[in-house]
Amino acid sequence: MEREPRRLADALAEVRRVTQSLAAPLSAEDQMVQSMPDASPTKWHLAHTTWFFETFVLAPRAPGYRVFDPHFNYLFNSYYESVGPRHLRPARGLLSRPSLAEVKRYREHVDEALQRFLREGGAVADAATLEVIELGLHHEQQHQELILTDVKHALAQNPMAPAYRDDAAPAARGAALDDPPPLAYRPCEGGLVEVGHAGPGFAFDNEGPRHRVYLRPFTLGTRLVTCGEVLDFMADGGYRRPTLWLAAGFEAVTRGAWTAPLYWEERDGAWWQFTLGGSRPVERAAPACHLSYYEADAVARWMGARLPTEFEWERAAAGAPVGGSFVESGRLHPASPTPAANGALGHLYGEVWQWTASAYAPYPGFVTAGGALGEYNGKFMVGQMVLRGGSCASPRSHLRATYRNFFPPDARWQFSGIRLARDA
Amino acid sequence: MEREPRRLADALAEVRRVTQSLAAPLSAEDQMVQSMPDASPTKWHLAHTTWFFETFVLAPRAPGYRVFDPHFNYLFNSYYESVGPRHLRPARGLLSRPSLAEVKRYREHVDEALQRFLREGGAVADAATLEVIELGLHHEQQHQELILTDVKHALAQNPMAPAYRDDAAPAARGAALDDPPPLAYRPCEGGLVEVGHAGPGFAFDNEGPRHRVYLRPFTLGTRLVTCGEVLDFMADGGYRRPTLWLAAGFEAVTRGAWTAPLYWEERDGAWWQFTLGGSRPVERAAPACHLSYYEADAVARWMGARLPTEFEWERAAAGAPVGGSFVESGRLHPASPTPAANGALGHLYGEVWQWTASAYAPYPGFVTAGGALGEYNGKFMVGQMVLRGGSCASPRSHLRATYRNFFPPDARWQFSGIRLARDA
């Protein structure tokens, strides 16, 4: 995306519209639920992304801008310490006020001011301001995915298993139901390679600097691990055999009484899963999803493979098109793979985020920016693992080969799955 | 109340209407908040009281009654083990569905069936059925008070301190602000007396059987303990002096970092409290409120007195009119006492529930009824203390001299305060 004010204004309007459309199937009540401290209510996402623009763009840079409500700086700051104290994360679900209607007015107020600023005052907006707006746009795309994963977790707590949208997660038909293409391993060259972002396009700070790493030759699985393979892992006692697991992983299994991926449930001998379309049968051929890093690591070990490092993944993905199913498809559930031609790598993007064996860490030469936005990524660089690719809930335009997603190793509520690797 | 079908139908219609009117100032979002496991969302109270009539009256006894939604038996059962498994109490705030609109339809469905049953089929309704309906009516009155105390707790968690109703808890005027009547102690005779309920009027199972207890002569404080007295207790280091407290009480002080009653907050040297009307100054002359049993016990000790037993209280209240301010007044906050004539006992009812020194236990000869309704009171008879009187949030018609309210000794979110006693 270019940083030309009018184009940015158009892009911004579109991203903001998409956010609203994702919230649209949900009632005001649905948009209030917070089902765990790590997840946030939809209403909070709507307000927080708006607060981002108000706090980092409008209030400091737009002449004459009137803050919508001074309380909101306290309520909708996520984690920016430099911006002042903030509401406790686990208490976000207690906020019946401001109402959803008020939050919508907040969005309109800020949207109007942003458009006016970009279309009128934007002529004089400096590059730094445009950069912050572009960051805000990508930030909002991140929250679009979280709206879906968080509300999925929220609805899953309801014994009535209500759907987010009845037409989501449609059943597979025909061959796709049971027969995934065979799993092969595609060889990839090693050597001294460059990874990370460089160049004019947008990237988050954590994607750079571009730098050299040395890789040994390796192979990558040509498709994602399927539900059928996870069912076989389960049938082979996978969740009960500690030697298949990292020690911390088996502790998580025990503590959480895990016997299957998140949202899976056995009823009358068949496995069902909660999806954004409600309860659906588990399909053997579909990519497995809602797995923690620990489960991904154990299943890979059980399959005689390992997880790729983030650089192996990036090396293999460099230059490949961003194809697969994303949020725009409306499926909101990973699709079964179509056979990839001759050992090509299928589903490098879309369907499920792919856990890598890499701990989330700064790249050599990484320095955080000054000010509050310097807190964007750097301060989370411990205790988390990198995921690559993108999922059925990600906006397609949000993804690229250098993109680094990250979650703690026990996180399961994202659309996260498994790509296998092996030493060559 | 007589158990004549048409009269019962009228009373029922009125109680059900009052419940709706208590929920009316709250949005669908407000009615979803659950701020702690002990409190429930308003929407849940609306549905649960309805479920009570559906489950214990209509489904088993009304010919041709159609259950509104079979899921609701799981969602809105509070604690009746005999009726089957139930939704986890701490997860009530996660139920965005059924929506409030759906719950209102549920109420209408059940109300209509109940009225039809009583007005048409009621002619043949047996005494047992009418008794259950009467129980349901008093049960619903209990939940009316909980709607107010639970939503107060919910709104208090919101940093914006929103009011339930702006006109609640109006400021005192003139003399009432600072000068409570002097505290005196009125002597009461001891001896072998009868306590507990007997006779034709309604009472809960825990109020009987009527039985004899032996009391020594005692005196009772002529008015409730005031906020001014609690402020003096605080100024005297009351919350920091372990020897004023029961051991478990001082543990609660330490664990909860209590330095004042619940909802009190110091700002710029003055004390404010959250009320159903929003934030209000603490008034020295008003009855102190939102105190745990532990605090009541410690303040009494500091004042050279003790709490009365529930039988001392009942003995003193026997025959006195049920006067004071109740939910009907719309104040929803304890009112400052008006001087009582010549050492009479003021505010025996209304304003705040009065903690007694009596652990909640069965009366001699108490037997639980069979079936699910036998679970109504008996199974809570351990680990709780009895409160007597009634509060500014209680329906007046719900109260009587034999009424036993009960809460754990660390509970503070009820309108609970202090009546003093001394040995004669």
Place this chain on the structure above:
Amino acid sequence: MEREPRRLADALAEVRRVTQSLAAPLSAEDQMVQSMPDASPTKWHLAHTTWFFETFVLAPRAPGYRVFDPHFNYLFNSYYESVGPRHLRPARGLLSRPSLAEVKRYREHVDEALQRFLREGGAVADAATLEVIELGLHHEQQHQELILTDVKHALAQNPMAPAYRDDAAPAARGAALDDPPPLAYRPCEGGLVEVGHAGPGFAFDNEGPRHRVYLRPFTLGTRLVTCGEVLDFMADGGYRRPTLWLAAGFEAVTRGAWTAPLYWEERDGAWWQFTLGGSRPVERAAPACHLSYYEADAVARWMGARLPTEFEWERAAAGAPVGGSFVESGRLHPASPTPAANGALGHLYGEVWQWTASAYAPYPGFVTAGGALGEYNGKFMVGQMVLRGGSCASPRSHLRATYRNFFPPDARWQFSGIRLARDA
């Protein structure tokens, strides 16, 4: 016991000697273990009882007494707030120093000073001082029982199931093994009766004042509930049927995954229990033991009975001899009942403490003494239930009809069991 200095000196020497003899089978390592916050290491009991005499008798009243080690006031104060800050209770097991040898020197130092004080200075000791010494003596007897129950809990955590003394808990022989006398209910008169302590003998502050209570006629089970009856309760699904339990009791069952009394374990279809003599078969005829109040209440309900109030028990025990097996017998495990003659009440004392239906509360007119010793009992008068009688681990001379023991309703590590009652 008379408060004559020389006699007190003799009694004191004997009680102190008994404490040492109870610790004798344990190594220094055994005497250090603290297996839960509610239990204390043997070494701590040895030091704490000594600290009591040093702090309340020698330091303030014995001219020229030299404090053994100033650190000990911090380490061995149990809960006396007035005496200053104290070591955290759950950390008592971390005290490898002072060593057991040092604690023994501490005991000798204090014993010598006490004997000298009583035999030489005692001539001038005032009545108040002698009273405190007598209190210290009974206080030490309480800790004698705790030494046994706490070390039993400690040894039970060891997978090797080591015995405290190999000859403890000997197997029953012959008829005692399987055939308890039949359970009958002995009628007791009600009426206005006096309970509580009065008169010259020693009693704790919580046993008075003597006062009148009104009782309805009742009956008491002629023997304690047996292991066989508890096995039948278990076989009937007792631990899985919520309607048999108080609500808080069933929560404790669920939280603790209780399926049997504490220390019971099923191996190859037979039930075993950990005793102070190691692992032993459960004997059907022996009194059931290590039950919480919740279990006692549920088993009583299942047997169509209830627990007696503490006053019913005291009324029935008044005048009966203190017979049964106590710590002096060396069995250290409840003995099977011998048939009582003609409906007499067996085992009123000894074997197991008997849970009553009475919450622990002050008697009418109870006032705490001033100073630190005023903290002795009064501050625990909430949230606990009264037990009566005495156990196989109690010193016989410590017991009497007015004695009130008390524990929280979920406590199981005492020798606590069940006496049944019914309305007449």
Place this chain on the structure above:
Amino acid sequence: MEREPRRLADALAEVRRVTQSLAAPLSAEDQMVQSMPDASPTKWHLAHTTWFFETFVLAPRAPGYRVFDPHFNYLFNSYYESVGPRHLRPARGLLSRPSLAEVKRYREHVDEALQRFLREGGAVADAATLEVIELGLHHEQQHQELILTDVKHALAQNPMAPAYRDDAAPAARGAALDDPPPLAYRPCEGGLVEVGHAGPGFAFDNEGPRHRVYLRPFTLGTRLVTCGEVLDFMADGGYRRPTLWLAAGFEAVTRGAWTAPLYWEERDGAWWQFTLGGSRPVERAAPACHLSYYEADAVARWMGARLPTEFEWERAAAGAPVGGSFVESGRLHPASPTPAANGALGHLYGEVWQWTASAYAPYPGFVTAGGALGEYNGKFMVGQMVLRGGSCASPRSHLRATYRNFFPPDARWQFSGIRLARDA
């Protein structure tokens, strides 16, 4: 060390003797304390290291070996899932039995069998067996350090602050007290370098395979960060400024109420620290110690630097002698640095372990061995950070440039400190 049976027997005898000598200053009571789940009692370390030889060498490989006590396999297995179930780690401090005397007999029994096996049967011992013995020897050295760090934590809980050995942590004298050499940064070349272990000497599995990594040029601090620098960090509000910290780090600060390194305490305006020699003044010139990764990271940021990666450290250390103070010096506390000549890197080994910025992960091509010993390191490769160097509590012969120690980022009870780095 060569894998020649007689030499191995000599080395083994020496290592086993050293272990005993480290336990020698501690009483049986001291050797039982477990002050947190992550630490183990000395007695447990003595038994566990012995169990290692019994389980992996003697039982499977020494003809005619008699297992000392079959219970011990359950009690003293640390985490080897393949060897069967094991005693719960947090309950190790409850094991008064086996007694210390019994554990000593266990050591003698196993030592004698090992020596006999190596000196007699060793002639025929195969290479695999000798390798396991050598592993056991290095395993025991790891536990030697843990004996010291764990008992330090245990003694630190005692309000009497008892010393492990009175002559440990002697005071610095003269210049060493206040004036560390100035901090400089020594440049190091980048490029494609080899790291990791290869060759005939002993190394743990996690040190290999040797492999290539690409490094950018960097600089390393010429000395360790001092207590004086940490005091300045504290004075500058370091523990209260969230923007200096990783997000998870500041959560740890808040949760643990950290205001200084572990074991530090302010008394009358001066800072003291608990050492193995008891309480000692904090010396400004001495290397700072008992810091978590989070603190190391924050202090580095505050000093305008960062932590080195493990490969930067290894690159700089390659070829340097293993000098510094180790457990053999008997100081058992980090010594103040002596000025290093002309910008050389001081204290690369000894004094304190140096946190690196590298998450603990497998090297490319790492594969775990089969069987129980395959669990040695691999299963901990998530959620931990690598430390390099070695400390004043490490045996000198245990260390080398490729050695990878690892602990979770919030661990503070090891002798862990800070080496700074910067981009060149």
